[in-house]
Amino acid sequence: MRNFSQIKRIVVKIGTNTLKGESGINSALIVDIARQVKKLHEMGFEVLLVSSGAIGMGAGRLGLSSKVKSIKMRQACAAIGQPLLMYEYSKAFEIYNIVISQVLLTAWVMDNRTSYLNLRNAVEKLLSLGSVPIINENDSISTDEIQSAFGDNDRLSALVASKVDADLLVMLSDIDRLYTKDPRKHKDAEPLKIVEQLTDEHRRYAGESGSEFATGGMKTKLDAIKIASDSDCRVIITSGKLENVLLKIIDGEDIGTLFMPRRKLGSKARWILNTTPAGRIELDEGAMKAVKNHKSLLPKGIVSVDGVFEEGSVVSLSGKAKAVTTMSSDEISSLIGKHSSEIRKVLGSERKDVVALPEDIVFDESRN
Ligand SMILES: Nc1ncnc2c1ncn2[C@@H]1O[C@H](COP(=O)(O)OP(=O)(O)O)[C@@H](O)[C@H]1O
Ligand SMILES: N[C@@H](CCC(=O)OP(=O)(O)O)C(=O)O
Secondary structure (H helix, E strand, O other): OOOOOOEEEEEEOOOHHHHHHOOEEEEHHHHHHHHHHHHHHHOOOOOEEEEEHHHHHHHHHHOOOOOOOOOOHHHHHHHHHHHHHHHHHHHHHHHOOOOOOEEEEOOHHHOOHHHHHHHHHHHHHHHHHOOOOEEEEEEOOOOHHHHHHHHOOHHHHHHHHHHHHEEEEEEEEOOOEEEEOOOOOOOOOOOEEEEEOOOOOHHHHOOOOOOOOOHHHHHHHHHHHHHHHHHOOOEEEEEEOOOOOOHHHHHOOOEEEEEOOOOEOHHHHHHHHHHOOOEEEEEHHHHHHHHHHHOOOOHHEEEEEEEEOOOEEEEEEOOOOOEEOOHHHHHHHHHHOOOOOOHHHHHOOOOOOOOOHHHHHHHEEHOO
16 A cells, blocks of 8 residues: 555646547546545645646537647637636536636746746635636647647646645546556556656656647656656556546555655756756856856856846756856856956946856756
8 A cells, every 4th residue: 555644735637538538528527536626625635637638629629530730720729628628627516516716827937937936826825715726738829838848738737736846746647557668559568556766768668649639648747757756746647537546546545657756856946947948058067067066157167158048047057957047148158268256347246256056056867
């Protein structure tokens, strides 16, 4: 039996395939999720949902049966499908007297420090009111999200779990566990019950998505797990169709694949690590060694700057770490190779005399 006695806050991600019924949405499954969430509330847990399905629902309403590839059509499908999706949730949760709320996010919201912090305030308030926030990407305005790697709700659910300090992220999919190969294609694929530490070998197991409207597949789930595991959040991947799946998980039953966390980074460090870098700074060997040893980044160790960014942006340090810079790209360019004492002469006495402070530099362990 697994011991989940320390768990209080749970994020449940429901994938498109899980929500899909024979024709349109699987309303019975949503009612069943609502029933389980009610029980979890009664047991003292807080629950947030990250729900996919807007594009699939919209496509269904328009009578489209194959994958919608055009970005504009996907935007339109999301705009049509999102209210239909919320209508289903609203009806289902009303049966159990639970007020739901909708939070639509974009990559920009997550990358911007202020709106990222606002998100937490909004979610905390909703949870304190007993509401179940239902979160999705704002796909009709964030076209990047629809097409790019950020466009999957696996990553979004892990970012949300990290932001709200969830103890457990449950990814409900159409597959019961992670297998050593895609079990739909390989009969000899073997299921995994627990992954203590995610490695490249696990990533090699993962194939693409299993259907037309889902975007992620196992690959994006495993990438997402890395994000959650930096915030001490456990992740379970399992099938949304298992009876009483959420209640059994909380009961410690051996369901799905459990991924153990690897570390608990501070909230700001997590935001830095999960933000899309606005540019890249190349460091020489000495500077890289210094920042690894928790020293500030100084201009004399910088070789080049790529991209245009403002002071306060998150940038990549030679692809090995991320940092918040105290200077814009132009300012750094003008100071490359110079001694720190030159900084204030060039930028003014009120400015910091380093490019990044040690507490604003975070290493992605897997790249070292
Ligand atoms: N190693 C693997 N183990 C389990 N499933 C895998 C693996 N590789 C690929 N998959 C596929 O990933 C699919 C689940 O991802 P996806 O289709 O994106 O669903 P969701 O809508 O839940 O996000 C499974 O149906 C399966 O075909
Ligand atoms: N935001 C999109 C999510 C698409 C997506 O990530 O689907 P899935 O891989 O099933 O979680 C939607 O609502 O259709």
